[in-house]
Amino acid sequence: MGRGQTIFPSSFESVSQKAEKGAAAVLGQHLPASNPLRQTLTTYLHLAGIETGYGYFAPSVPGSYNLIFELHYPDGRVEYEWPRVNSAAAGLRIAGLLDEIGRTRSDAFREYMVKMMASSIWLEHPEVKTMRAILGSVILPSLRDFERGKAESYEFLYAYDFSLSNESTEPANK
Helix, strand or coil: CCCCCCCCCCHHHHHHHHHHHHHHHHCCCCCCCCCHHHHHHHHHHHHHCHHHCCHHHCCCCCCCEEEEEEEECCCCCEEEECCCCCCHHHHHHHHHHHHHHHHCCCHHHHHHHHHHHHHHHHHHCCCCCEEEEEEEEEECCCHHHHHCCCCCEEEEEEEEEEECCCCCEEEEEC
16 A cells, blocks of 8 residues: 555555554564564564465455476477366465565575476476476456456566486576
């Protein structure tokens, strides 16, 4: 609300900005990172899952991320696999995990997480020679475009090549 990205009138922005500053003070966010009170509050927020907020219902829901695996077989055949789940709850967890992977600023962490997901795909397809994991951002159409029938689009972000023979990865960044 403090950034004016809601349906509320702009007059709410000033009040919202003040409330945000007050909440940051109560949560100890202005204290040094080494402060025990701040560490205790941060630990509680993380354990309770509160620090992530309620993005699903937020007025400016960020685009999500997709990960697809390009499987290369010894006979030259290429197939595509999405991460698989066995329940709706697991689907929500995968979506959250992909959002974390897509938003992270750590290249090493992103590569490690993608590699872990690739290993599970490899277990299902042991005959695959090489694999490319492609991470992209989902760009949702505006409401007006959606009403006109426009679907979401994708923006390439990263690609990682995996091979069982040498256990190495070669990231291809945007």
